[in-house]
Amino acid sequence: MKLDSFIYATVLAASAAADAMVGTNIGGWMVLEPWITPTFFYRFLSKKHSEGVGMDCWTVCEALGPEEGNAMMRAHWDAWVTEDHIKQLAERDVEIVRLPIGDWSITPYGPYIGCMDGAAEKIDWFLDTAAKYGLKVLLDVHAVKDSQNGFDNSGKASDLVWTDENHFKHWSIENASWLGHFNAQEYRYDSINQENIDWSIQVVSDMMARWGNHPAVYAFEPVNEPWWASDFPALKGFYRRARNVVREANPDLVFVFHDAFTPRADTWNDLFEDDDMGNVAMDTHAYMAWWEHKNDIPMYCDDYRKVLTTDDILNVKYPVWVGEWALATDVCAMWLGGFNDSNTSYQFDCNWVDCPYTYLPEPFKFDMDREAAMLGPIGESDRSAIRYGKCPIDSTWFTSSNVQTLAECTREVFDEHYGAQFMWNFRNELEVKWSYLEAYNIGWLNFGKSRQFLN
Numbered sequence: 001m002k003l004d005s006f007i008y009a010t011v012l013a014a015s016a017a018a019d020a021m022v023g024t025n026i027g028g029w030m031v032l033e034p035w036i037t038p039t040f041f042y043r044f045l046s047k048k049h050s051e052g053v054g055m056d057c058w059t060v061c062e063a064l065g066p067e068e069g070n071a072m073m074r075a076h077w078d079a080w081v082t083e084d085h086i087k088q089l090a091e092r093d094v095e096i097v098r099l100p101i102g103d104w105s106i107t108p109y110g111p112y113i114g115c116m117d118g119a120a121e122k123i124d125w126f127l128d129t130a131a132k133y134g135l136k137v138l139l140d141v142h143a144v145k146d147s148q149n150g151f152d153n154s155g156k157a158s159d160l161v162w163t164d165e166n167h168f169k170h171w172s173i174e175n176a177s178w179l180g181h182f183n184a185q186e187y188r189y190d191s192i193n194q195e196n197i198d199w200s201i202q203v204v205s206d207m208m209a210r211w212g213n214h215p216a217v218y219a220f221e222p223v224n225e226p227w228w229a230s231d232f233p234a235l236k237g238f239y240r241r242a243r244n245v246v247r248e249a250n251p252d253l254v255f256v257f258h259d260a261f262t263p264r265a266d267t268w269n270d271l272f273e274d275d276d277m278g279n280v281a282m283d284t285h286a287y288m289a290w291w292e293h294k295n296d297i298p299m300y301c302d303d304y305r306k307v308l309t310t311d312d313i314l315n316v317k318y319p320v321w322v323g324e325w326a327l328a329t330d331v332c333a334m335w336l337g338g339f340n341d342s343n344t345s346y347q348f349d350c351n352w353v354d355c356p357y358t359y360l361p362e363p364f365k366f367d368m369d370r371e372a373a374m375l376g377p378i379g380e381s382d383r384s385a386i387r388y389g390k391c392p393i394d395s396t397w398f399t400s401s402n403v404q405t406l407a408e409c410t411r412e413v414f415d416e417h418y419g420a421q422f423m424w425n426f427r428n429e430l431e432v433k434w435s436y437l438e439a440y441n442i443g444w445l446n447f448g449k450s451r452q453f454l455n
Helices: 003-019 038-044 057-080 083-092 117-131 196-210 230-247 295-306 402-415 436-442
Strands: 019-026 097-100 135-143 160-162 168-169 179-183 187-193 217-220 252-260 282-286 320-325 351-354 388-395 420-423
Touching: 057 117, 083 117, 083 436, 097 117, 097 420, 117 135, 117 196, 135 196, 135 252, 187 196, 196 217, 217 282, 230 252, 252 320, 295 388, 295 402, 320 402
Parallel strands: 019 097, 019 420, 097 135, 135 217, 217 252, 252 282, 282 320, 320 420
Antiparallel strands: 160 168, 179 187, 351 388
């Protein structure tokens, strides 16, 4: 029996009546991203292509090999997320964390074999520690075989081409091969890779067997950010199969599907039948950083509200979660477009600061030549390349007070219309506007509190 429009309205009103769950992401931990932990990648600066250059999980494991790669990954896992970080999140209003993991975590393949040994056990530790501090966890399969979007955050930047020993290109080549063979000329998939889809379903099954009934696991997302050019019938078929696996393992888990950058009711309301949509949420990601330059914070607030309250989104019949957002209003963050690359013009003049020294222990305390005019290898843009030991960070166009206003107005939108919101990220080596812990300590996210954590 179909739910009528009155029941839909009642459901939506009830979901909007409660404040959105406060969350953040544990990014850059299990799935590497150079802009989050740039010092991890210092060892690859000034390297030539033939010497091995790590830019993402896949190429790090290729360049270092299974033994050295695994030693460095284990050091990174231990240092980037500690029990104290999890405790701090619990003390700073976080109710739920989104944990991005790779599909190789349980059954590695390719260069991940050996290199990612111990990943599953470290995820065990994280879930146990989250439970200790009362945090819910959304397990997010952030990276899948052959890449769902072509970005480095999928584990592998697809179709990266070296033009010579010191230069490469990536952003001008659009491709993502997880779902099948993409025809760039016709901008569509001309064949579907059922083997990859079946592999991902098995990954869901294996993860459910290991973590589906862990007391900390509250929700599960089978793939992060499949790109806008995805084959939607194939993607929907995958979502339906994945949800069946999750439901059979633990019917109480919330099944979260990403909107493939298409947050529209007419795209997604047919994913599940009206009388079979329990424990389902749609994940949408909303960033201001890539927007055009705007002159003041109220313009960002007004436009953010418009973006997140369109009829297309509000008419989605499932609760909607904002799985990623940030306080950044520019793309100045070093390597935001990938290792030594940039894919977007800056909206503001960036600040340049002393590059950080690494969080990693010996023997992985690598640094770079801080006297060099520029450090390669270089992608299609050198805007974010390190110069004389200086790294670009977000501009100071807006004052701290303005950023506080921005945080408050975004929070109002979340609380009015969304079931959960997860700031990206829980920490960052350089960027305060991309770090929940630092933003909270400064007071930007510490709404109505005593500011007891201010530095």
